[in-house]
Amino acid sequence: MAHPNLLPELVPTPDANTVPVVEFSHVSIGFDGKQVLQDISFTAQQGETRILLGPAGCGKSVLLKLANGLMRPDSGQIYVFGEEMSTLPQNGLFRLREKIGMVFQESALFDSLTVRENVAYQLRAAHIEDATVEARVQEVLRFVELEHTLDKFPSQLSGGMRRRVAIARAIITHPELLLYDSPTGGLDPTTSATIIDLIVKQRDVYGGTSLLITHRLQDAYMLATHIFNRATNQIQRSPNNEINQKTTFLVLNNTHVVFDGTLQELQCAEDPFLKEFLS
Ligand SMILES: Nc1ncnc2c1ncn2[C@@H]1O[C@H](COP(=O)(O)OP(=O)(O)O)[C@@H](O)[C@H]1O
Ligand SMILES: [Mg+2]
Structure with missing residues (x-):
């Protein structure tokens, strides 16, 4: 038997930093006999931003719902923070979801609640x-620069403002994992850019891991090439035009993962579908 003092070096103990935050292993799901995702495997490591691309209807939103247990796969395993989602009982799922923030497609705010109550929702549910x-509501609304909208209703806000409220609602618990479903969907290019700026700021100020769906390649490039500068409170190009190696891409098509890698690798891809998709 090894000397106990040597054990830590000989047998690395499982470290929270080495367990992927999200891991899909051979995941498949279909509806009404139609296969949507087939044999999907990928990981999101601590601190990574994984950008999900693919044609409309290819299963990007389904993948995100699988990642926070809103849907269960027909086969395969999904591990989030090292725990297998598909076998967790309901209370285990709730506990896990406390570490996950989700920004739904089209914001999905509660129309009858004020901005304050929309943003407070998860904390109220936890009886804080x-x-x-x-204090927390004010902090996150200041972060998204909407502190003046506390008492407004979603219908009184622009689409871009509603998206910012949805982001504030998702980050109020300081989640370790953020799931963004098309955060710029339906917005004009200028407003889209301000939302991506906010997501970059969230990443660089609070950190964490995220999965982000977008149909806009510009969004993806911005995330890979820009950083938030705390000194100037501005988004800027990364020093030396570096490409962020923790912003990586996953492209889905025809039920499969057709690409998994960095921006440079994506730009060099020879696959005809990818070339067409990126052009
Ligand atoms: N709850 C559901 N019941 C039946 N079919 C669904 C359900 N959710 C998604 N689908 C189908 O799965 C496919 C992928 O949907 P989705 O993930 O929303 O695509 P997208 O990549 O555009 O986000 C679509 O054909 C959609 O109709
Ligand atoms: Mg979708």
Whole structure:
């Protein structure tokens, strides 16, 4: 038997930093006999931003819903923070979801609730005391630069503002994993750019891991080439025009993962579908 003092070096103990935050292993799902995702395997490591691309209807939203247990796969395993989602009981799933923030397609705010109550939603559900909730709501609304909208209703806001509220709602628990479903979908190019700026700021200020669906390649490139500068409070190009190696791409097509890699690798891809898709 090894000397106990040597053990830590001989047998690396499982480290939270080495367990992927998300891991799909041979995941398949279909609806009404139609296969949507087939044999999907990928990981998102701690601190990574994984950008999900693919044609409309190829299963990107389904993949995100699988990642937070809103759907269960027909086969395969999904591990989130090392726990297998598909076999977790309901209370285990709730516990896991406390570490996950989700920005739904089209914001999905509650129309009858004010911005304050929309953003506070998860903290209220966890029975956090009022003063703490109010402080946290103000903090995240300041972060998304919407502190003046506390008492407004979603219908009184522009599409871009609603998207910012949805992001504030998702980050109020400081989740370790953020799932963004088409955060710029339906927005004009200028507003889209401000939302991507906010996502870059979220990444560089709070950190964490994210899966992000987008149909806009510009969004993906921005995320890979820009950083948030705390000193100037501005988004800027990465020093030396570096490409962020923790912003990586996953392209789905025809039920499969057809690409998994960095921006440079994506730009060099020879696959005819990818070339067409990126042009
Ligand atoms: N709850 C559901 N019931 C039946 N079919 C669904 C359901 N959710 C998604 N689908 C189908 O799965 C496919 C992929 O959908 P989705 O993930 O929303 O695509 P996208 O890549 O555009 O986000 C579509 O054909 C859609 O109709
Ligand atoms: Mg979708």
